[in-house]
Amino acid sequence: MGQRFEGKTAFVTGGSRGIGRAIVEQFAQEGANVAIIDVNEEALEGAASELREAGYSVYTKVGSVANREDVELAMKEVYEMFGSIDILVNNAGVIRDNLVFKMTDEDWLTVMNVHLTGAFYASRAAQAYMTKQNYGRIINLSSTSALGNRGQANYSTAKAGLQGLTKTLAIELGRYGVTVNAVAPGFIETDMTKATAERMGVPFDQFVEFTTKAIPVGRSGKPEDIANAVLFFADEKSSFVSGQIIYVAGGPRT
Template identity: 65%
Template sequence: MGRLKGRVAMITGAGRGIGFAAARRFAREGAQVCLTDIDEEGIRRAEESLRGEGLEVFGLRVDVTDRAQVESAVEEIVRRCGRLDILVNNAGVIRDNLLFKMTDEDWQTVMDVHLKGAFYCSRAAQKVMVEQKYGRIINISSTSALGNRGQANYSAAKAGLQGFTKTLAIELGKFGITVNAVAPGFIETEMTRATAERIGISFEQFVEEVKKQIPVGRIGQPEDVAAALLFFASEEASYVNGQVLYVAGGPKA
């Protein structure tokens, strides 16, 4: 406990799933956490839940594809907390389909949320972090970056985030800012439940099939990803920069 004491974190897509688990873990480790999400009702529920545990959090509705909203959120965090130390670019959506069925909107929506969103948030956050001479930017990629049927858009976006991560690591390292990525495998979230629904099977059936391919013999939980995020956000990872850590229960996607 206390590994993030005195730090201030902004987590996008924090209303549920991995983002919510990360917010809880960071706050339990002493950070002040700003939960952001486009779903205002979801962010309020998350804020109420974590405050009920005695954790220091606050929520802001933010559409990460809107530059003005992102910049305003960063300004508000600094106004409230005096600094911004950690950014987790977690906000994401899926619009799965085979290539010949994928619409322009399916493609663009996924690119905008994952890539434009990470770009806007990182650009706004680094201005503060450069002045502080300290920062941690952590991007959420995916094993889908290695290719996944029906996810040409999502796979391309998640692979793009890995290149984005490595480039920012080179540019920002001299300012005391590290940039890394976590690439989850199969994690039990609303998003993976939606995938089961898309392919027409129950989530339980989906899990049983997926588990056969995972060496540790189970699917992941949001808390598994939160633990990896905590490592990259901590002082222990100060010499780890530009890396992609797969949290997938095995060496393959």
């Protein structure tokens, strides 16, 4: 296995399960020190235990990206532990799907705070370290829902906002050797999409089969598909790629 991230530190929000976990594992396998902040203590402990048993260097913290103090403290501790913060992946997310006339203030604010405010807090904290070392990679997890999706006014708005944040940070931070890009997943088999199927009252295997019919490559996505794209943006060889959004959805998106 290649070691293209040896000596680098990757900080992944919401990295204990699903897409985040796949991203963490791939970074670790390719030599990076990995740091995870997550609200799910049980999943976090499980992920940390398995990674350490495999011989990887891991930092974990139970905390919310929507809490500025949690994020800033975690960044400080990671820097003190590993000596640098080279890569930030803003992956943490939740869904509170509903049609707009049923959507509560809490549904809206929860999604905005985790996806958008959380990415802002983490990016602002990370760039303080990255600009001093004249090197950094920030990768945001957007979604095809940024283009609009029924029942997801909150989620779609937050994911579209992440694309604007991506492009703006790319402009502001490029002179310091920091690139900022986004990966926008399509349908990926995760706990989040399982929750969507449950909300719709559809068995997950049927939900996957139905959704796959509309995907040009003829299959659903897996967390590893998104991790592959994230690691492309994180690679040192991608230094001339910044402010971009890549749709990883098995087909074209406008």
